[in-house]
Amino acid sequence: MSAIVQARGLSKSYGTTKALDAVDFEIDAGRIVGLIGPNGAGKTTALKAILGLTDYEGKLEVLGLDPHTQRTRLMEQVCFIADVAVLPRWLRVREAIEFVGGVHPRFSREKCLAFLSHTKIGQGMRVRELSKGMIVQLHLALVMAIDAKLLVLDEPTLGLDILYRKAFYESLLSDYFDEQKTIIVTTHQVEEIEHILTDLMFIRNGKLVLAATMDEVGDRYAEVMVNPDKAEIARALKPLNERQVFGKSIFLFDGVERSRLAELGELHKPSVADLFVATMKGTYA
Amino acid sequence: MKTLPLLVKREYWEHRGGFLWTPVWVTGITLLLTVLGLVTAEVFRSRADVRVGFSLDMLRQDIDAKDWANAGYGLDVVQFVFGALPCIGLFFVLFFYLLGTLYDDRRDRSVLFWKSLPVSDLATVASKALSAMFVAPLIALAVSTLAYLAFLVIVGTWLSLHGLNVLPAIAASHPFRTAWRMLLTIPVDALWALPAIGWLMFWSAWARSKPFLWAVMLPILVVFANWWIGVLGGPHFAGVLDVAKIVGRLLLSVMPGGWMSLDAAGMARDWMPGHGSSGSEGLLAPERLLDVLASANLWIGVAGGLVLLAAAVRLRGRRIEVNV
Structure with a gap:
């Protein structure tokens, strides 16, 4: 399968700050990619470049198109949800469906209505009358009714309560995603999407510091809970991170042989959140 | 694809208040004032036992064909006034609509949607x-035409209560011709407005904050600076009036019928009753529109407006953020 997104030396500067610094990456079809990074790391800039919303240096192809110059054609295949606040407040639900259905060749009105029938959203309501959670439901209903190849989500659940957040990712997985589709998602609530991701990308100061499948991440990284007596041996193996829990030390290792680590203590698969914290150490210092 | 009609519909959905309800309110209030005026007349008449109907009785007695023709002309003028009334509102609606077109959705971030x-x-x-x-002018014309019909019904009913048949006056008026001529002014208005449309939309796309200040204060400062440098004896555009005229075209041309200023005296003369063979012949005569269409002023404005619109399209492609 050819790559859905292909970036070579992708760069973008705002004044003297480099939001993206010669980044290379590739995203294949049928993946769910988590693009994770601290505030100001360049996540949104990368997404904007992919969506043709900003200019950039370097080479970038999305579905074989140049996003900046062929944005209109690209948007027939790509959907995106930025955060909750982007649906215009004056718009009525009925009008939103009519409009998207009219301008989008791959929109299915039936699908959209079916999805909305599971919510409390009425056709005659305006966006300003909806709660944040309902706005996201509406936006998701519009987007899921579009048979797009790539879906980009930029903090889609920002400010929502946990019920809406869970429901959002559940519908995304069960009613939308299949191997023909690709999803790129950024969020700060890493724990919540960890189990649905197939790929992980960490971005820091405009550079990609990790790009791997979740399987590779599982193979490469390991967490070991070590008793104090073996702590010095563990430190000698150059762990990425060390933290203390109940008098024991938990070490995070990158690419150290399993057998050696098993001698030190109990082995765990690290959570993406722990991995993230370890990788980003010193970002704001 | 039906993208463009849907986009226009989208504009109507968002700006129904300005496009539809503003003319409805303006003409509605006019009708209300008409009714109030008639009621007042009736009340005073019955209370003071004064015969306000006196003049009506006089009319009834010695109306001849010429008078009917004049009454018909009067109705044409009333129809024209009904059409012109919402235009004042339309100017403000369009001015602020255009300033917001490419800015408001950036400010509330719905541009991302x-x-x-x-x-x-x-x-x-x-x-x-x-x-x-x-869209906005056509809606305004439709609303004002309906309001004019309502006016005829109200006044006609009132007069018939006093025994005066208004039908000959209506028969002597030219409602279709007047409506048609007002319809013809819409494309001329549209072309005339292009420099202002381009100018306002350009700043709407350009501004990161306060498009109004850029679009309005900048040209006023330019005119003022030009005048001031001139006073000091420095190099400036000699015709201060010309600079002001250009600025006026950029800012005020969305006023429907603004092109009438090209030949204001001629227009006014044409409207005088008794001019030519029939009184209302000259009202918005198509020849006048042809004169406007043949003027360099109009086409220079159209060219300038298109250039500004092209710039607005380019800006729309790259400018998304605003300063909040």
Whole structure:
């Protein structure tokens, strides 16, 4: 399968700050990619470049198109949800469906209505009358009714309560995603999407510091809970991170042989959140 | 694809208040004042036992054909006034509509939603310009025509209560011709307005904050600076009036019928009753529109407006953020 997104030396500067610094990456079809990074790391800039919303240096192809110059054609295949606040407040639900259905060749009105029938959203309501959670439901209903190849989500659940957040990712997985589709998602609530991701990308100061499948991440990284007596041996193996829990030390290792680590203590698969914290150490210092 | 009609519809959905309800209110209030006036007359008449109907009785007795023709002309003028009334509101509606077209959705970030759909920047800008050029004026004309019909019913009923048949006056008027001529002014208005449409939309797309200040204060400062440098004896455009005229075209041309200023005296003369063979012949005569269409002023403005609109399309492609 050819790559859905292909970036070579992708760069973008705002004044003297480099939001993206010669980044290379590739995203294949049928993946769910988590693009994770601290505030100001360049996540949104990368997404904007992919969506043709900003200019950039370097080479970038999305579905074989140049996003900046062929944005209109690209948007027939790509959907995106930025955060909750982007649906215009004056718009009525009925009008939103009519409009998207009219301008989008791959929109299915039936699908959209079916999805909305599971919510409390009425056709005659305006966006300003909806709660944040309902706005996201509406936006998701519009987007899921579009048979797009790539879906980009930029903090889609920002400010929502946990019920809406869970429901959002559940519908995304069960009613939308299949191997023909690709999803790129950024969020700060890493724990919540960890189990649905197939790929992980960490971005820091405009550079990609990790790009791997979740399987590779599982193979490469390991967490070991070590008793104090073996702590010095563990430190000698150059762990990425060390933290203390109940008098024991938990070490995070990158690419150290399993057998050696098993001698030190109990082995765990690290959570993406722990991995993230370890990788980003010193970002704001 | 039906993208462009839907985009225009989208503009109507968002700006129903300005496009539809403003003319409805303006003409509605006019009708209300008419009714109030008639009621007042009736009340005073019965209370003071004064025969306000006196003049009506006089009319009834010695109306001849010429008088009917004049009454018909009077009705034509009333119809024209009904058409012109919402235009004052339309100026403000269009001015602020255009200033907001490419700015408001950036400010509330809904531009990210609109840009997530396969709609080109050209189609977006075109739909907004076309809405200002045709949709809003056509709605205003439709509303004012309906209001004029309501006016005829109200006044006709009142007069018939006093035994005066208004039908000969209506028969002597030219409602279709007047409506047709007002309809013909809409494309001329649209072309005349293009420099202002382009100017306002350009700053709407350009501004990161306060498009009003850029669009309005900048040209006023330029005129003032030009005048001031001139006073000091420095190099400046000699015709201060010309600079002011250009600025006026950029800011005020969305006023429907603004092109009448080209030949104001001639227009006024044409409207005088008794001019030519029949009184209302000259009212918005098509020849006048042809004169405007043949003027360099109009076409220079059209060219300038298109250049500004092209710039607005380009800006729309690259400028998304605003300073909040």
